[in-house]
Amino acid sequence: MNVAVLPPFTEEELVRRAMTVAVDALAWPRLQRLGIDLRVRRDDQLDRELSGNKFYKLFFNLAAAHEAGMRQIASFGGAYSNHLHALAAAGRRYGFSTLGLVRGERPAQLSPTLADAEAWGMRLVFLSRSQYRQGADEALMCQLREVYGDFYLVPEGGANLAGARGLLAVGRALEQQLQGEYDQVCLPCGTGTSLAGLAAGLPPGKLAVGISVLKGEGGLCADVAARYRELQSLPGAAGHEAANWRLISGYHGGGYARRLPPALGRFWREFEAETGLLVDPVYTLKLFWAVAQLAEQGYWRRGTRLVVVHTGGLQGRRGFTEFIS
Ligand SMILES: *Cc1c(COP(=O)(O)O)cnc(C)c1O
Secondary structure: OOOOOOOOOOOOHHHHHHHOOOOEEEHHHHHHHHOOOEEEEEEHHHOOOOOOHHHHHHHHHHHHHHHHHEEEEEEEOOOOOOOHHHHHHHHHOOOOEEEEEEEEOOOOOHHHHHHHHHHOEEEEEEHHHHHHHHHHHHHHHHHHHHOOOOOEEHHHHHHOHHHHHHHHHHHHHHHHHHHHOOOEEEEEOOOOHHHHHHHHHHHOOOOEEEEEEOOOOOOOOHHHHHHHHHOOOOOOOOOOOOOOEEEEOOOOOOOOOOOHHHHHHHHHHHHHHHOOOOOOOOOHHHHHHHHHHHOOOOOOOOOOOEEHHHHOOOOHHHOOOOOOH
């Protein structure tokens, strides 16, 4: 049996990992013409199986499970969830059992995402849509614990304070890596947990810009604001006098839907051909799409030094091959 080696679950360790990620200049003619100095932070390359922002969001959740003496971790997600994929990889890597609570019925053929998760030892439990909507309902959790044993529960998408804390490390590492030579940092938002963490981890004067990929983004701004405030009250937090984050909507391209608008499909092929950088269909594709349009609308002045965070999710390309082949 594999004896998993747990990393030291400290902020320093996470910043050290985050410092290993390359921050590369991106030659993208569309932005170069506009005088924008663009770099990409390659968190998609952090690890082969456990990469992107989901690694950071899981880090202190794994720590909490470990500290609670819990050997099993459960969480929620859909059939293409980057979060469940990362949780399964983390469980295998660090010796936790994992339980994936999946929306919908078990299909005849699992999505590539869930097939990986199951191959890595995650037990999949399929919940009806109404059960799924109840989320961490006590009666349901109790039932699940009776069947599968006790577990530490991580919310869908790793959207809790521990998750956001992990992203502080990205801001701190980036500042050291670039020695302050950048102005703004862009990333895609689902729950906004990563945006809150990144912003709070940047020093005063640096702005985090989140691009919402959701359709009904009603409460997202309030969620980010609440999480950001929570992070600000942690010991050792950088004191931001004014909120150093913005949330931009309108680039969801249909939300999480499995079909992309044709214009977005075309942009996908062109972007990858022009830059050689691979993106995922749900988050980073829309991130670069938004960045191109915002730049063309003059959202950034000429000379702005922009860092775009590639938050990973490339495993999700497998359900969308019709757009890129
Ligand atoms: C989950 C995910 C996001 C969204 O992160 P939030 O913290 O929920 O806003 C962004 N990019 C990728 C690739 C993701 O998998």
